[in-house]
Amino acid sequence: MLAWKKRKGQYGLVKTDCPIPKIKDTEVLVKVLATGICGTDFGIYKGYREVADGLTPGHEFIGEIVELGKDVAGYQVGDLVVPSIIQKCGTCPACIDGFEAQCENLREIGIHIDGSFAEYTAVPAVTLHKVGKDMDLKTGASIEPVAVAYSAVKKAEQFIPGKDVLIYGPGAIGLYTAQIAKIAGAGTILLAGTGADIERLALAKENYGVETINIEAEDIEAKMRDCFKHGKADLIFEATGVAQIIGDMLSKLRPHGELILVGVYHDSSEVNFLYAGRGELTIKGTFCYTLSEFESAIKLVEMGKINFDGIVDTIELENLDEGFEKTMSKQSIKIVAYHQ
Known part of the structure; x- marks a missing residue:
């Protein structure tokens, strides 16, 4: 599959051909339908945000579930989903107090684990939120920044x-x-x-x-x-x-x-x-959001309360590097990449 990866010491991302990821029991395999470029991704792209060598960035996306881990409940193949970036531990003092984004053991999609700048991504099921089948892909990939x-x-x-x-x-x-x-x-x-x-x-x-x-x-x-x-x-x-x-x-x-x-x-x-x-x-x-705030943002978007006109431009995933350059030069406000 096509995936964009970060290589240590190199500017930008490298387009690669790699195997479709294998999922763990608590994960789902998602076919990425559309993915947005975030400000955090620019830090990775330019090299001042340190990540593991070979990481696939990207965390703003909408996709379709194509495989379920054996311990995953509440989802089925074919569901359309968007992720929150946060994977909390659930047991540290911050999590117990309801401050998921300040989790002491926080793991973030596209930063600590492979993300959505690829055709497929393995995602912890606890991060996912279902959306309607009629959700516009450009809109769905924009829910996370909302x-x-x-x-x-x-x-x-x-x-x-x-x-x-x-x-x-x-x-x-x-x-x-x-x-x-x-x-x-x-x-x-x-x-x-x-x-x-x-x-x-x-x-x-x-x-x-x-x-x-x-x-x-x-x-x-x-x-x-x-x-x-x-x-x-x-x-x-x-x-x-x-x-x-x-x-x-x-x-x-x-x-x-x-x-x-x-x-x-x-x-x-x-x-x-x-x-x-x-x-x-x-x-x-303020940093990220709680899971309940993410659900509230989905509702705002589904109710048509957020106007995306003029904000989001689209490109092909294979041209993702062009999307970074267009945004950094302020030719675009927000880029969402599709894979055909």
Whole structure:
């Protein structure tokens, strides 16, 4: 079968021909119908996210079950499924407290075990969620990042109704966060990007009814005074993954405001906590989602609440490397690869 693998010391991924994986008793064999490229995959592609030599990355996908391990119950051959990336141990203190994403023995599809950049993948059955047979493949492969955005917004659900929201980063996660924040009852939503994001900002303004700003060409302080009731944000979602800008965000919050860190950070940053202390601000991290949040994200998608128009472009799996380059050059927001 076709599979894209990471080789130690090499940039990018290598296209290989390898055997269809054999499944364990608690796994299912899934035929991958469509798979998305995630920001985490870029770290693996570029080499700054360390993984085992020969790993097949990829964790955003929809597929059809073609074989069941002997200990698997609740599924049958032919079921259409999407996975959550998280394989929890279920016994550590974090798992017992319901914090699956902080499991002390966490294993992630496409990071610790082979993932979906292949024709077939062996998946732990506990990670799977069934979806309807009529699920659009491009949509199904996009559920996982929607779940990430859903979890981020849920962390502020008691705070968000009627509040003014600033979102940094009009990538897929930022665009989904904007939509879900609107569903949650946010007041004015301001989406911030750079000159390289002009088309993405225009898409968000037209399709989601949010305000937008190119921070390289406009004064964000003036824009907030124009857009927000109190001239500053009640809530900020940081969805760029650029650690160096976090400190500057604290000054954009009202007293008692919240900053939620949605991005994945590979660098450190100096932060002056003067604003945080004096303003009695709350800073929260968010990582992945719980399994119940993933189910809620599926329901949002199945109800047609998330608009994917203009976000997702498609390619053939055999051209996956082109998809990485298109996304990194900002020709595409999100790439989903099919295998025919």
